[in-house]
Amino acid sequence: MMFPDIDRFIPNLKSLLVVYEYIVHRYQISKWLNINLQVKDSSCSISLAPHMLVTTMLSTIPDVVFGPFCDLAVAPVARLLHFQNIPLVTMGAASNEFTLQRQKMYSTLFRFGYRTDELGSLFVKLLQYYKWSFVKVLYEDNPKPWHECQVLLRPIAHTFTSNQIRSDNRKITSHDVDDNFKSIFIDFISNNASEKTMNIETNQTTLMNNNKDKEFFESVQIIFGLYIIPIVCLPGLIGNILCIIVFITNSMQRFLTTQFLLFLAISDTIKLSNDLLYSIVLIIQAFNQQYGKKLFLILYRYCHYINTVSTLCAAWLTLIVAIERYVLCSGNSQKRIIVQRNSRIICYSIIFCSLIVALPVSFRYEIVPLSTINQTLIDSDSPLRLSKFGSSRLFRTYSITFDLIRAIIPSLLLFYLNTRIVYLLCRMKSSTGTAFYRLTISLIIIIGCFICCYFPDALLSLILNMGYIDESYQKRAIREITDFFVTFNSAVNFPVYFCISYTFQRSVLRLFARKAKSYSRTTNEDVIQRQGQRQPLNNIRNMM
Missing domain, CATH: 3.40.50.2300 (Response regulator)
Structure with a gap:
């Protein structure tokens, strides 16, 4: 002992x-x-x-x-x-x-x-409860020297620092005891006053910069959210709905790519509907700010999940389209049959995997309770904040993996496949001007648009770990612009198909022609004329 x-x-x-x-x-x-x-x-x-x-x-x-x-x-x-x-x-x-x-x-x-780190946590909770941010530690050299007190106070001071609580140490002298510790309080008040003056100047500069960034963000949000996104989304939605109708008609079923393009059009329709809903919330917020913020609070996490699923589906469906087109250009009939037989299974598998893989995104943010609203929330002007899971290393690892799967890996593979398709298409001189050739050209353009629109957004998330709600106004403004490019990619498919592919163009025009025929009235003269046209045919059949 x-x-x-x-x-x-x-x-x-x-x-x-x-x-x-x-x-x-x-x-x-x-x-x-x-x-x-x-x-x-x-x-x-x-x-x-x-x-x-x-x-x-x-x-x-x-x-x-x-x-x-x-x-x-x-x-x-x-x-x-x-x-x-x-x-x-x-x-x-x-x-x-x-x-x-x-x-x-x-x-x-x-x-x-007991342990001193646990003792430090107890002090931190007490200080946070009273909203204190500074601690003055007074010590004596008698009966124990200061270096022995440091063993106890070092972990406590480390706990203070990690929780953004400032601490300072001062030795008690005989002079302090004689004047009833007045000198300690005078020194503390004078030092604290000078620090407050410096903090006020720093805060004013920071506040001015934040105001400028906020004005810039609000300008970008109004330009893109209120004007450009609706202008892009409404025609894009109409175009994608027309694509869905055309791809399920008999005239387009003979193409192997139609099955993948149908699911891609559905994914783009969901994406554009989600972005249009964001613009509607901004418009409501412009007229009624309180109701608009409540609506934003209710919808954001669900819309964020839907947006993530739709972009992931679009990325891998575009990659599958590129792979299928590369197989057709290379002339490998065996692989073509495999892709053709499993086209529906591939599409359904991509949708199911996207729904599962994107699930953790819905737990990234949490609603801030009214009792915990503080200055940080007021500065960020957002009713949402990062959850414990959203700010953990586990979610950061998931976010990196997801960005690689969503855009980086598909973009690199699409770039390689696109160059190979162009090379093979240049060698197929006999197919120039055919329906296959024109459809392939349109898909090459769509793949190029995907790479240009998705890659910047993925790089911001992967390298800079840039989110949206939890970021500064300057970064949120950048995300508004990059998100618009992703929206633009979902709206560009229909005009590309219509301008380049004659088969698609005829299928679209045939839809409107059918509608026009269905509303035309049949007169007695039309009936007599049709009977007159059928009579010679009947005579020929009787002769045979």
């Missing part, structure tokens, strides 16, 4: 020996256990405690060591016992240094007292 033989210390050697004798007598331990107890005075000394241990170990190796108590005495003793694999039991060793270095130097240490 190794504890300080100092009466003012709790615990001390004399009090622990009284407890030891009582327990041995009360439970009659000496009858069933042979105890050879050696008592040593550690004096809470960093040099005397290990000296006492080494002196004892020269004569006999202990089975267990109780104590020391003070951190400075425990550290060298515990390191020696670590190499001898002898357990050390103490209610001291409160510093978190013993926790951090446990595996390397303190593997046999067993503590059953």
Whole structure:
């Protein structure tokens, strides 16, 4: 047993020996256990405690060591016992240094007292409750020197720093005691006042910059959200709906690519509808800001998930279209049959996997309770904030993986496939001007648009870890622009098909021609004329 033989210390050697004798007598331990107890005075000394241990170990190796108590005495003793694999039991060793270095130097240490890092967390909760951000630590050199107090205060100060709480230390002198500690408070008030003046100037500069960034963001949001996105989305929605109708008609079913383009058009329709809803919320917010913010709060997380799923589906459906077109250009009939037979399975698999893979995105943000609204929320002007999962390393790893899957890997593969398709198409001189050739040209343009529109948005998320709600106004303005390019990509397919592919153009015009025929009235003259046309045909059949 190794504890300080100092009466003012709790615990001390004399009090622990009284407890030891009582327990041995009360439970009659000496009858069933042979105890050879050696008592040593550690004096809470960093040099005397290990000296006492080494002196004892020269004569006999202990089975267990109780104590020391003070951190400075425990550290060298515990390191020696670590190499001898002898357990050390103490209610001291409160510093978190013993926790951090446990595996390397303190593997046999067993503590059953408090820890200073937990004590620091208790202080932090108290300070946060009262919204205090500065702590002044007063200490004396008597009866213990300052370097021993540092062992206790260092982990507490580290906890303060990690929670953005400033702390400062000051030694109490005889002069402070004589003037009833007035000088301490005068120094504190004067230093704090000068710091507040500097903070006010810094805050004013920061506030001006934030106001400029906010004005820039609001201008970008109005230009893109209120004007450009609706102008792009409305024609894009009409075009994608026409694509869906054309691709399910019999005239386009003979093309193998039609099945993939049908699902791509559905994905783009969902994406454009989602973006148009965002513009509608902005328009409502312009007339009724409070109701618009409530609507934004309700819809954002769901729309964010739908947007993520639709963009992921569009990326991989575009990649499948490129692969299918490359197989057709290369003339590999066996692979073509495999793709043709499994086209629906491939499309449904992409949709199902996108729904599953994008699920964690819906847990990235959480609604801020009204009771916890603080200055940070007011500055960000957002009722949403990052959840614990959204700010964790696990979500960051997921976000990197998702951005690679969503845009980076598809873009690189599409770039390679596009160059190969162009090369193969140039060699197929006989197909120039055919329906196959024109459809391939339109798909090459669509693939190029995808690479140009998706790649910048993915790079911002992957390299800069740039989100939207939790970012500054300047970064949110950049995201408004990059998100518009993704929206533009979903709206550009119909005009490309219509301008280049004659087959698609005729199918669209045939839709309107059918509608015109369905509304035309049949007169008696039309009936007589049709009967007159059928009469010669009947005569020819009778002759045959």
